[in-house]
Amino acid sequence: xxxxxxxxxxxxxxxxxxxxxxxxxxxxxxxxxxxxxxxxxxxxxxxxxxxxxxxxxxxxxxxxxxxxxxxxxxxxxxxxxxxxxxxxxxxxxxxxxxxxxxxxxxxxxxxxxxxxxxxxxxxx
Amino acid sequence: xxxxxxxxxxxxxxxxxxxxxxxxxxxxxxxxxxxxxxxxxxxxxxxxxxxxxxxxxxxxxxxxxxxxxxxxxxxxxxxxxxxxxxxxxxxxxxxxxxxxxxxxxxxxxxxxxxxxxxxxxxxx
DNA sequence: TGAATATATGAGCATTTGTTCATAAATTCA
DNA sequence: TGAATTTATGAACAAATGCTCATATATTCA
Numbered sequence: 243x244x245x246x247x248x249x250x251x252x253x254x255x256x257x258x259x260x261x262x263x264x265x266x267x268x269x270x271x272x273x274x275x276x277x278x279x280x281x282x283x284x285x286x287x288x289x290x291x292x293x294x295x296x297x298x299x300x301x302x303x304x305x306x307x308x309x310x311x312x313x314x315x316x317x318x319x320x321x322x323x324x325x326x327x328x329x330x331x332x333x334x335x336x337x338x339x340x341x342x343x344x345x346x347x348x349x350x351x352x353x354x355x356x357x358x359x360x361x362x363x364x365x366x
Numbered sequence: 367x368x369x370x371x372x373x374x375x376x377x378x379x380x381x382x383x384x385x386x387x388x389x390x391x392x393x394x395x396x397x398x399x400x401x402x403x404x405x406x407x408x409x410x411x412x413x414x415x416x417x418x419x420x421x422x423x424x425x426x427x428x429x430x431x432x433x434x435x436x437x438x439x440x441x442x443x444x445x446x447x448x449x450x451x452x453x454x455x456x457x458x459x460x461x462x463x464x465x466x467x468x469x470x471x472x473x474x475x476x477x478x479x480x481x482x483x484x485x486x487x488x489x490x
Numbered sequence: 491t492g493a494a495t496a497t498a499t500g501a502g503c504a505t506t507t508g509t510t511c512a513t514a515a516a517t518t519c520a
Numbered sequence: 521t522g523a524a525t526t527t528a529t530g531a532a533c534a535a536a537t538g539c540t541c542a543t544a545t546a547t548t549c550a
Contacts, residue, residue: 277484279415286407348483359472360401
């Protein structure tokens, strides 16, 4: 059953060849999976999550954000850079003040769904 | 304007007190924000994301998963532990084989939404 | 122009993370 | 019971991460 060739490539034993075949057929492409995990990686820090929650309510400048989060301007600025590189926030400059806002309405929806998930979990 | 007291607590300057007040009023509680970021943190690794995508299609055992992902059984098992601790997957034991599946249908939906986001992003 | 202010950034550092390797635990079957 | 097999786990280590500190950049205003 061609199993031996498989085992040369990958040392792990395969128990359910049919399952494996079906899943391989229907698995999403590698590239979008990496992009999705990258998106989640950026979401997955509490400072960035708090920034996103704030900007989901209103556009804010850096120093107001750092007051809100009670964090250094530098720390907030570093994280805003990460968020901007990931195209999660955008900014607009007005004089020396830089205003940040969410770049996409999807973001808020994904967060809302995640909130649903964590708050509906007191059954377990 | 009570600003000086604020500055004793937090050294950052506040430019827009009204914005800050409104955002503070409407910000979600700290606890659920941490839980959401923790959920995303777990999603935010490509190995775990691939496992989730696979289990979103079908229940699978550890060795089939490690064949699918072309990764060590140990590495997969470690990640499954992380996923189980986060209540993202559940397992069922049948003899020596342990079958894993998604613990919640929310997970698939959140991923689907994230896929939409990353694939709809060629407008730039 | 020069001081003040808002933001950005690079280096350094402690912490966290994901994998590997070796091995333990649990189960099946002869 | 003992060999084989599937999964789980602990230690170790390299890589990534998030913050701090110092400082650069950009803009305003007197």
